[in-house]
Amino acid sequence: MKLGTLIATTLMISVVGIAGxxxxxxxxxxxxxMTQAEWQTMYDGAAKMFDAKDAEGILSSCTPDFKITMxxxxxxxKKAMADMKTWFAMMKTMSCSMxxxxxxxxxxxxxxxxxFNNTGMTNPDPKTHKSSKLVDTGTETATWxxxxxxWMMKKLxxxxxxxTMDGKPFMPKM
Numbered sequence: 001m002k003l004g005t006l007i008a009t010t011l012m013i014s015v016v017g018i019a020g021x022x023x024x025x026x027x028x029x030x031x032x033x034m035t036q037a038e039w040q041t042m043y044d045g046a047a048k049m050f051d052a053k054d055a056e057g058i059l060s061s062c063t064p065d066f067k068i069t070m071x072x073x074x075x076x077x078k079k080a081m082a083d084m085k086t087w088f089a090m091m092k093t094m095s096c097s098m099x100x101x102x103x104x105x106x107x108x109x110x111x112x113x114x115x116f117n118n119t120g121m122t123n124p125d126p127k128t129h130k131s132s133k134l135v136d137t138g139t140e141t142a143t144w145x146x147x148x149x150x151w152m153m154k155k156l157x158x159x160x161x162x163x164t165m166d167g168k169p170f171m172p173k174m
Contacts, residue, residue, distance in 0.1 A: 065154065111143045
């Protein structure tokens with residue numbers, strides 16, 4: 001399994017957990033029926049699920065036909081789940097933050113753009129017994145749809161992604 005695929009898939013799916021962090025119906029606001037601050041609260045909840053490596057909780061808010069596109073490659077929900085579980089197992093520690101920068105849509109569909117920052121330490125290498133520090137940043141554009149009153153992520157596109165491993169540029173092969 002390629003580390004870059006796992007990193008990007010896992011980070012993307014952390015956003016998906018946002019819908020799982022939804023509380024009661026938010027008061028209607030202009031556009032998506034939720035304010036940017038309300039979306040940010042949902043994204044903060046997803047970051048906590050990501051930090052806890054809660055793959056099941058995160059993916060519980062994806063539509064069955066969910067797709068992710070990153071580094072020019074598109075994957076379905078099943079592949080994204082497998083990658084996320086593998087990547088979580090590779091990481092000793094993880095910390096995720098997401099800052100919602102744009103929200104558009106209506107009360108049935110929404111597009112949310114966020115800037116993410118993901119850091120963590122890998123499990124020690126079996127040969128060197130050393131961990132590495134990974135930093136992954138970029139932009140995510142998520143398409144959300146309301147299903148039975150709950151926001152569910154249908155599509156995610158990751159762009160402007162930059163990774164470093166121990167401070168050195170790192171772009172794994174996909």
